[in-house]
Amino acid sequence: MRRLRFEYAVRNLGRSPTRLVLSVLGSVLVVMLVITAAAFVRGIETSLISSGSEKNVMLLGVGSEESIERSEITPAAPSMVTASVGGIKTRLGIPYVSPEVHMAMMFAEDAGGEADMRAVVRGVTPSAFLVHDQVRIVAGRAPEQGKDEIMVGQLTAARMDLPSERLGVGNSVWFDNRPWTIVGNFAAPGTVMDAEIWCPINDLLIAAKRNSYSCIVLTLDTAELADVEEFAATRLDLELAVMPEKQYYEKLIEFYKPVRWMIWITAVLIATGGMFGGLNTMYAAFSARFREIGMLQSLGYCRRAVVLSFMQESLLISAIGALIGSALSLVLLDGIAIRINLGAFGLVLDTATIAMGLLAGLFLGLFGAIPAAVRCLRLPIAEALKAS
Amino acid sequence: MQRKETTLLATFVCAALAMSMMIGCDGSDDADTSSNPGAPGAGASTASLPAGLFLAAAPAEPVAVKQLKAQAQEGDEVTMRVVVGGEVSVFVPGRAIMKVIDTEMENLCLKPGDSCKTPWDYCCATAEDLQQHRATVKVVDAQGKTIRVDLKGAGEIKEMKTLVVKGVVAQGSDTKNLVVNAQGIYVEN
Numbered sequence: 001m002r003r004l005r006f007e008y009a010v011r012n013l014g015r016s017p018t019r020l021v022l023s024v025l026g027s028v029l030v031v032m033l034v035i036t037a038a039a040f041v042r043g044i045e046t047s048l049i050s051s052g053s054e055k056n057v058m059l060l061g062v063g064s065e066e067s068i069e070r071s072e073i074t075p076a077a078p079s080m081v082t083a084s085v086g087g088i089k090t091r092l093g094i095p096y097v098s099p100e101v102h103m104a105m106m107f108a109e110d111a112g113g114e115a116d117m118r119a120v121v122r123g124v125t126p127s128a129f130l131v132h133d134q135v136r137i138v139a140g141r142a143p144e145q146g147k148d149e150i151m152v153g154q155l156t157a158a159r160m161d162l163p164s165e166r167l168g169v170g171n172s173v174w175f176d177n178r179p180w181t182i183v184g185n186f187a188a189p190g191t192v193m194d195a196e197i198w199c200p201i202n203d204l205l206i207a208a209k210r211n212s213y214s215c216i217v218l219t220l221d222t223a224e225l226a227d228v229e230e231f232a233a234t235r236l237d238l239e240l241a242v243m244p245e246k247q248y249y250e251k252l253i254e255f256y257k258p259v260r261w262m263i264w265i266t267a268v269l270i271a272t273g274g275m276f277g278g279l280n281t282m283y284a285a286f287s288a289r290f291r292e293i294g295m296l297q298s299l300g301y302c303r304r305a306v307v308l309s310f311m312q313e314s315l316l317i318s319a320i321g322a323l324i325g326s327a328l329s330l331v332l333l334d335g336i337a338i339r340i341n342l343g344a345f346g347l348v349l350d351t352a353t354i355a356m357g358l359l360a361g362l363f364l365g366l367f368g369a370i371p372a373a374v375r376c377l378r379l380p381i382a383e384a385l386k387a388s
Numbered sequence: 389m390q391r392k393e394t395t396l397l398a399t400f401v402c403a404a405l406a407m408s409m410m411i412g413c414d415g416s417d418d419a420d421t422s423s424n425p426g427a428p429g430a431g432a433s434t435a436s437l438p439a440g441l442f443l444a445a446a447p448a449e450p451v452a453v454k455q456l457k458a459q460a461q462e463g464d465e466v467t468m469r470v471v472v473g474g475e476v477s478v479f480v481p482g483r484a485i486m487k488v489i490d491t492e493m494e495n496l497c498l499k500p501g502d503s504c505k506t507p508w509d510y511c512c513a514t515a516e517d518l519q520q521h522r523a524t525v526k527v528v529d530a531q532g533k534t535i536r537v538d539l540k541g542a543g544e545i546k547e548m549k550t551l552v553v554k555g556v557v558a559q560g561s562d563t564k565n566l567v568v569n570a571q572g573i574y575v576e577n
Contacts, residue, residue: 062475229480230534233487236474236522237564239515 003305004296009312019284020317026281027321027361028328030271035329035357037267039347041260043338047345048253051191052246055089056131057228059216062239066251068102069120072212075099077238081216084231087223091130096219098127101204103214105197107160108174115175117160121150121197123204131217134191140169140184145200151184155195158337159344176207192249195337195344217245256340275364283372293376294384307373314369315362322361326354437484437527437535442543443574447554453490454520457566460557466568467554469576471495472547473508474522484527484535484542491550493521508547523566525553525573532559532569543575550576 013020059081064071078099082088089096101123106115122128126142129135143149150173157164160173172179180199188194205211218228225244232240296306334349379387450469460466470488472478473495478487489510496512497504504511510518526534539545552574558567 224482226480226482226536230483230485230526233480233483233485234524234526234558234560234567235565236487236524237519241477 001302001305002300004301004309006312009309009316012313013316019281023281023317024321024324026277027318027364028325029277030275030364031322031325031357031361032329032333033267033271034360035326035349035353036333036347037263037271038353038356039329039333039349040263040338042348042350042353043345044256044260044340045253046190046348047192047194048249048256049246051134051193052244052249053131053133053219054246055220056217056245057220057225058243058245058248059218059228059232059240060214060243060248062241065241065243065248066255068214068248069104071102071214073215073240074238075211075213077213077240078216080235080238081218081228081231084235085218085223085227087221087227089130089219089221094127094130096127096130096221098125098131098217099201099213099215100124100128100217101201101208101210101214103204103208103210105175105208109162109166111174111179113174117162117173119156119160119197120192120195121199121204122193123201124198125201128198128217131219132188132193134188135193136187137184138187140182143183143199143203145202148178148180148203149183150180150197150199151186152182152197153194154185154187154189155337155344155346156197159195159339161339190346190348192345271360275360279364279368279371283368283375290376290379290384290387293373294379294381294387297381298385303377306377307370310369310373311366315365318361318365318368321364322358325361326357329354329357436537437539437542441527441570441573443552443554443572446552446574446576447572450552452492452521453488453523453566454492456523456557457520457563460561460566462557462559462561464557465555466557467552468523468568469550469552470523470525471508472545472549472551474510474518476506476509478508478547479538479540481538482536484537484539486525486539486545488523488525488551488553489518490521490523493517506547519564523568525551525555525568525570526558528558528569543573545573545575552576 058068059073059077060068061071061073078097082095082097101121103121103123104118105121107117107119108115109117129142137151138154140151143151152167154164157167160167167173167182167185169182169185172181174180186193186198201213220228225242229242232238232242293306296309297303330349333347335346337344337346376384446469447467450467453468453470456466456468468488469491471491471493472486472488474487474489479485493510493513495507495510496502497507497510502512527539529535545551553568553570554572554574555568555570558569561567
């Protein structure tokens with residue numbers, strides 16, 4: 001088969017700059033849509049997977065294994081589990097046992113403001129920093145008990161729909177009819193904790209008028225999961241359910257499965273719309289070239305060679321669009337905070353998401369030119385040469 | 389011509405791959421989620437249950453769990469007739485321990501028309517009723533440690549089986565919490 005030179009396809013790109021720009025824009029949009037959808041799904045998965053630690057075990061109230069906020073356990077349980085289970089990790093004699101209260105609370109910006117900012121508050125003791133080693137204080141200090149102090153994560157402001165500087169150290173937010181001073185900012189990148197507010201556990205119990213903890217998180221050293229399960233089985237009066245922390249968050253991923261599917265379906269629908277828009281642009285770019293195709297055929301180039309040249313041209317356009325779309329996504333989308341019930345998470349643009357965007361671009365390039373080429377090639381050469 | 393074409397296409401592919409690699413070099417997204425902390429396996433011993441644990445005949449005069457909770461003291465020899473259940477998860481993998489509930493306790497999940505998939509959890513009962521009628525049965529070694537072996541499946545024990553358990557009230561038991569170190573188990577059905 002005698003093939004058209006590659007330069008022919010390249011030179012054709014410049015024949016109509018407006019058409020080129022529109023075609024590239026179509027490709028950019030399709031690629032960005034696909035990347036956004038993929039980054040959303042990856043973001044939600046990554047934040048939940050990273051939230052659980054391999055060696056951590058959670059003790060929750062029986063029947064509340066799927067919702068930590070509903071869980072209630074007696075405040076006596078942490079000391080009992082510490083005393084009964086040997087092999088829990090310790091540091092300088094301090095056991096890695098963190099009793100915690102998890103609550104979704106409504107905050108107000110100031111005294112007279114409406115309490116319409118929702119955030120997850122975690123009541124903690126200093127042990128929380130031992131078991132959740134992803135957490136780092138990046139500004140200020142940890143809150144102290146009895147002083148109405150809190151510290152906030154990096155994504156908390158996004159969760160509460162506030163500018164990030166509003167939750168800087170020294171500012172305050174209102175709940176339980178009093179101001180709570182922000183004394184620290186922490187980072188727990190890629191985890192649900194990054195969008196939480198942390199405060200001393202007893203302060204939260206008082207503010208929430210509650211007398212039970214939500215869970216205990218402990219880190220195993222030489223102990224096994226079965227040792228903790230055995231403790232729970234021999235203390236039926238405490239009504240504890242035991243599960244690895246990772247498993248808890250994996251269950252949450254399952255919970256969000258329908259949401260992920262909905263996002264994918266929406267993304268596919270939008271991308272299909274974009275794809276058709278792209279195809280339409282390609283079609284418009286190629287379908288008016290009857291005479292050119294007729295001429296090429298009369299010069300001895302077979303239909304396959306013409307289609308191939310069209311595909312090269314279309315691939316070049318979509319490749320340019322794919323690269324621009326990926327680069328723009330990286331600049332504009334990476335790390336953008338998205339609010340969900342659980343808190344907030346950042347869009348994740350990793351290898352997989354970028355690869356998906358590039359593949360969508362390539363797909364558009366490969367198949368974009370075919371319908372127009374088929375239409376043009378249907379005409380007999382004589383008619384094609386006479387076409388206007 | 390062919391070479392130029394190949395070079396240009398290769399340039400695009402390389403650019404695309406480079407972009408992907410550049411973003412994907414964080415190496416943090418491949419965390420292994422398969423393992424459970426301290427899951428029984430390498431650490432679990434291959435100990436087996438004591439010979440003679442499973443009885444050929446039911447021990448006589450079983451006492452209700454509720455009554456045992458009120459009266460029995462640590463070290464007392466007791467016999468009780470129970471059903472394996474009281475919670476969704478009644479066994480501890482890798483440990484000879486199980487949760488049981490008194491046969492006196494009516495299981496509302498077994499009523500006609502109830503489509504409960506885990507009827508052994510007695511989910512239709514009130515928390516107070518469950519609290520009064522539940523107990524824990526474990527099999528310990530000579531040192532008093534729970535034997536590291538699955539109780540589920542041993543001697544045909546599984547959820548909803550009725551057992552008559554003879555044993556000693558374990559240390560730490562009180563009126564709220566009854567733990568029996570089993571010396572003999574008769575599996576009724």
